[in-house]
Amino acid sequence: MNANLVAVVLSLFSAVAYAAAAVAQERLASRHPGDGLLRLLGNGAWWWSVGLNAAAALLHVVALKYGPLTVVQPLGALTLVAAVPMGARVAGRRVSTAEWRGTGLTLAGLAAILVTASGPAPEDVLSMPEAVAVAGATAALIGLLARRGARPGLRHATASGFASGVASALTQTVTVAATDRSGSLLSMQVIGVALLVAAFATGGLLLSQTAYRDGLGAPLAMVTLANPVAAAAIGLALLGERLQGGLLGILLALAGAGLAGRGVVLLSRAAPHPAAVADEDRPVVDDEDHPVAAVLALRPETASAEPALLPRPANGPEHLTPL
Numbered sequence: 001m002n003a004n005l006v007a008v009v010l011s012l013f014s015a016v017a018y019a020a021a022a023v024a025q026e027r028l029a030s031r032h033p034g035d036g037l038l039r040l041l042g043n044g045a046w047w048w049s050v051g052l053n054a055a056a057a058l059l060h061v062v063a064l065k066y067g068p069l070t071v072v073q074p075l076g077a078l079t080l081v082a083a084v085p086m087g088a089r090v091a092g093r094r095v096s097t098a099e100w101r102g103t104g105l106t107l108a109g110l111a112a113i114l115v116t117a118s119g120p121a122p123e124d125v126l127s128m129p130e131a132v133a134v135a136g137a138t139a140a141l142i143g144l145l146a147r148r149g150a151r152p153g154l155r156h157a158t159a160s161g162f163a164s165g166v167a168s169a170l171t172q173t174v175t176v177a178a179t180d181r182s183g184s185l186l187s188m189q190v191i192g193v194a195l196l197v198a199a200f201a202t203g204g205l206l207l208s209q210t211a212y213r214d215g216l217g218a219p220l221a222m223v224t225l226a227n228p229v230a231a232a233a234i235g236l237a238l239l240g241e242r243l244q245g246g247l248l249g250i251l252l253a254l255a256g257a258g259l260a261g262r263g264v265v266l267l268s269r270a271a272p273h274p275a276a277v278a279d280e281d282r283p284v285v286d287d288e289d290h291p292v293a294a295v296l297a298l299r300p301e302t303a304s305a306e307p308a309l310l311p312r313p314a315n316g317p318e319h320l321t322p323l
């Protein structure tokens with residue numbers, strides 16, 4: 001089987017797992033917006049989302065073994081495409097026409113990018129100095145994006161995408177170096193870069209959890225866009241990866257990127273906030289911890305022990321004029 005085809009199939013499964021994890025994270029963030037990391041560590045649902053992320057990451061790692069960054073990373077945009085119907089299903093609504101239109105544009109853009117990114121399997125890896133330099137520059141950029149200020153959700157989502165993209169590039173280095181029979185499996189390069197992968201992957205997960213407090217669509221769109229940008233920049237600049245087709249291939253890739261970007265923007269704008277959908281249906285209550293309060297919230301007339309007095313009719317007996 002063609003190596004690029006294997007990479008594409010694995011990337012598709014990875015995208016679905018990432019989408020399910022993103023929906024679970026967004027639901028937790030909307031239900032418990034003020035919870036910190038320590039509270040999340042005691043939440044079983046959060047650990048399920050972590051498990052889904054880990055499974056998706058494992059599939060992503062194997063995909064990077066068979067395909068170059070310029071093929072594997074653009075398929076990460078399918079995470080948003082899969083998350084849209086998943087999020088709509090969980091919120092109890094239908095996918096809108098604008099969301100389907102965004103999905104079509106995203107898929108068309110990805111197809112154009114894949115045509116120009118069908119290069120050979122990766123052979124070059126980052127050296128230890130290159131890995132440290134990339135990690136340092138990315139950490140500085142993440143620190144700048146994660147500072148306090150306006151619209152923290154989008155900035156945290158961008159930082160999460162950069163962290164995940166760099167983790168993917170470093171993961172490719174670990175995978176190729178570890179499976180190279182000419183080197184040691186426990187070399188300093190493999191161990192050092194593996195530690196950097198763990199740090200950036202964990203940071204990306206926590207940053208995305210914070211970003212999803214503002215909803216799923218826009219933050220996930222930012223993660224989806226920033227991730228392949230960071231990874232592809234490393235692949236093209238440091239790993240010797242090239243787009244196919246010369247100038248025509250570059251123009252096709254740019255057009256595909258524009259289509260995919262437009263599709264992602266449409267998806268992020270069209271998808272309503274799941275919490276807002278829930279507010280339209282019923283009051284937001286913690287029905288797991290307070291089932292009685294949930295019932296009372298759904299039935300406001302039972303919340304008071306005293307029955308409400310009905311207004312007397314204006315033409316009742318008390319208003320009759322005596323003869």
